[in-house]
Amino acid sequence: MLLLQIADIHFRHPECNTPDMDPDRVYRTRLLSDVKERVRALGPVGAILVGGDIAFRGIEAEYTAALAWLKELAEVSRCPIERVFVVPGNHDVDRSVITKSFAVQNVQAAISSAPAERREKLLRAQFMNAETGRTLLEPLAAYNEFAKIFSCQVFPPERLYWKQSLELEDGVTLRIHGLTSTILSGIHGLDDTRESLYLSPLQTILDPVDDVVNLVMSHHPPDWFKDHDEIEDAVQGRAAIHMFGHKHRQRIARDRRYVRLAAGAVNPDRYEPGWQPGYNLVNVKVEGYGAERKLLIDSHLLAWQTNPEMFRPMADGTAGEIFSHSVAFPSRHLGNPVSLSPVRLEAAQRTEAIELPNDSVEASMSDEHTRNLVFRFWKLTASQRREVSLKLGLIERSELKLPEPERYGRALLRAGERGLLDALAYEVAEKENNHGR
Known part of the structure; x- marks a missing residue:
């Protein structure tokens, strides 16, 4: 890279x-x-x-x-x-x-x-x-x-x-x-x-x-x-x-x-x-x-x-x-990939990737599609961000007075924690489509 x-x-x-x-x-x-x-x-x-x-x-x-x-x-x-x-x-x-x-x-x-x-x-x-x-x-x-x-x-x-x-x-x-x-x-x-x-x-x-x-x-x-x-x-x-x-x-x-x-x-x-x-x-x-x-x-x-x-x-x-x-940068998995068929090697690599330790939801939200979603979320109007976040329960009304970077930064992390990224993507797309009409 x-x-x-x-x-x-x-x-x-x-x-x-x-x-x-x-x-x-x-x-x-x-x-x-x-x-x-x-x-x-x-x-x-x-x-x-x-x-x-x-x-x-x-x-x-x-x-x-x-x-x-x-x-x-x-x-x-x-x-x-x-x-x-x-x-x-x-x-x-x-x-x-x-x-x-x-x-x-x-x-x-x-x-x-x-x-x-x-x-x-x-x-x-x-x-x-x-x-x-x-x-x-x-x-x-x-x-x-x-x-x-x-x-x-x-x-x-x-x-x-x-x-x-x-x-x-x-x-x-x-x-x-x-x-x-x-x-x-x-x-x-x-x-x-x-x-x-x-x-x-x-x-x-x-x-x-x-x-x-x-x-x-x-x-x-x-x-x-x-x-x-x-x-x-x-x-x-x-x-x-x-x-x-x-x-x-x-x-x-x-x-x-x-x-x-x-x-x-x-x-x-x-x-x-x-x-x-x-x-x-x-x-x-x-x-x-x-x-x-x-x-x-x-x-x-x-x-x-x-x-x-x-x-x-x-x-x-x-x-x-x-x-x-x-x-x-040694690995704990000290096997030899030559002994694996290409299909088995690919499967092993996929398994390792899935089991990769991750001590933070934030780190797991670094996926390219998720970062793109975050970028699109911030491009919504302030009222649209508020409406989407309240609808999905990502913020409490008591948090509406917080600074926006904190308020919606926390909401986005909650979306990752609660498995709501797909739902958030749907709501963002709906707002984008309605804005274009």
Whole structure:
């Protein structure tokens, strides 16, 4: 599966909504052209992973422009728009909300100033409380409105981060964990400093399940967190692929247990030292069987050059323009597929896929058809979403005052839990058909 990794797009209003006055537009346009050419050789993109800083000030107008561009990116990469996954960055935090709200300042300060041994417990208590949990997320309100159509919004008390699954070869699942690195971002309305943020073990469970490859994406890399040592231990030991942004530096690090990719930035500040837009294409493939099975990861790091203007692959020393790496990924099922007939092998693979451990309904809703249904659901009018959700019993009337990303995000999860996805699909289709009459 080919993954497209980008970060730090920094859609800035009003420039991004007045294209003829947006000096950064050209780099995004060049990136679209470059992706279009590369997928002709590499094949279609299976998922687009957006590592935060989508906006610049975290306001609605910036996400309107971002969504339009991401739709273009999905089209040229031949990737369904439903396979776009996003996490928030510090520029997706609306700091004006923090400076105007003592409630937000107080809950952030309480967690930040807590002794290390009490911080995790306090974050859990604050996030699981209906009032303080929503207060923590108020600066991400515009981001959540944008992220909801991709099922990447966060809400209390159960969704501090998200995870989604994609199928690789031979019954292997790629599980993407989208971490929320911005809970303490913009504290007191100020810039973040190294080790000023907090992630917590609540987000790094990354359960090492058989036949599941964990991929972690977060805007901030581990060294920006107060608990960076614990994060490094968890991520390195439990995830085979790490994707970070924020630093605007395009890098790759390879270890026998994992590969770590820094996305660079689609639109870094043109006046910052070392300015260089970039993005990554990462091909992930399973090879071998049983004890010999490996995850093969070929990374194409595309960096901007000025004269002539274009994206060019970064070189891997004498190894060419592809950074190749393999991570051992043995299976507990150590049989030899050669001894099976093609029919029996296919049946065995189907059985393994069916019995794949799944600790989350959310992960099971990552199926392409279900994600498409979610996308269509959000395209209904507000009154249609309300009518469908109430009809199927997916929300209570007492929940109608909740923010939409939380209200209907929870309703969609309930549809999966209660086996009502087919019924939901029928109701959505009915609304779509009636709208077209």
